Amino acid sequence: MGISMIWAMDRNQVIGKDNALPWRLPNDMKHFIAETRGKTVVMGRKTFESIGSPLPKRRNLVLTRNLEWKAEGVETVHDFTDVVKMAEHEVIMIIGGSEVYRLALPYADKLIVTYIDHEFEGTDYFPEVDWNEWTPVSEREGILDEQNTYPHRFVTYQRHA
Numbered sequence: 001m002g003i004s005m006i007w008a009m010d011r012n013q014v015i016g017k018d019n020a021l022p023w024r025l026p027n028d029m030k031h032f033i034a035e036t037r038g039k040t041v042v043m044g045r046k047t048f049e050s051i052g053s054p055l056p057k058r059r060n061l062v063l064t065r066n067l068e069w070k071a072e073g074v075e076t077v078h079d080f081t082d083v084v085k086m087a088e089h090e091v092i093m094i095i096g097g098s099e100v101y102r103l104a105l106p107y108a109d110k111l112i113v114t115y116i117d118h119e120f121e122g123t124d125y126f127p128e129v130d131w132n133e134w135t136p137v138s139e140r141e142g143i144l145d146e147q148n149t150y151p152h153r154f155v156t157y158q159r160h161a
């Protein structure tokens, strides 16, 4: 139960550029898949359109104000309080983007962050987080190779009681 948020950001909190990820980092994709598999994921309509199709092996919920909008393989949500209610019974994973992270942050109890130690050009940023409210509970360095060239670190935080 509860709301978890998962994202990757650069040194300047950049998370996206022109509705796409600014980097290629397969290690982070693997981490994302492992953390979200089997769960309910919630994303904004723009993030869904940037991914282009539902994420397999997960219940996909797309937040939109447009009552007409629909896409195959996803359920739509128009009111974030419905997501908050669902989180009373299961773990909900918030997977972006900026607007939806900002909306969900006050309700989240777990943050799953990939820090990418690089500076990218971006148009979309993660909102400010008051890190005093959060305790790191796990941390792991990403392994660099020819496919994964940007130094990165995976850190999970729990909100203080």
Ligand SMILES: NC(=O)c1ccc[n+]([C@@H]2O[C@H](COP(=O)([O-])OP(=O)(O)OC[C@H]3O[C@@H](n4cnc5c(N)ncnc54)[C@H](OP(=O)(O)O)[C@@H]3O)[C@@H](O)[C@H]2O)c1
Pocket: 006, 007, 008, 009, 014, 015, 016, 017, 018, 019, 020, 021, 043, 044, 045, 046, 047, 048, 050, 063, 064, 065, 066, 069, 077, 078, 079, 080, 095, 096, 097, 098, 099, 100, 101, 103, 124
């Ligand atoms: N680095 C990462 O981990 C990561 C992860 C995910 C996304 N991203 C990036 O984030 C960027 C997209 O973020 P974004 O902020 O532009 O868009 P977004 O958060 O993905 O989607 C915004 C849309 O969500 C809907 N929405 C927002 N608040 C709502 C509310 N209170 N009630 C109902 N619907 C609501 C609206 O859809 P309608 O306009 O249809 O009403 C709004 O236009 C892209 O660059 C993407 O690549 C990065």
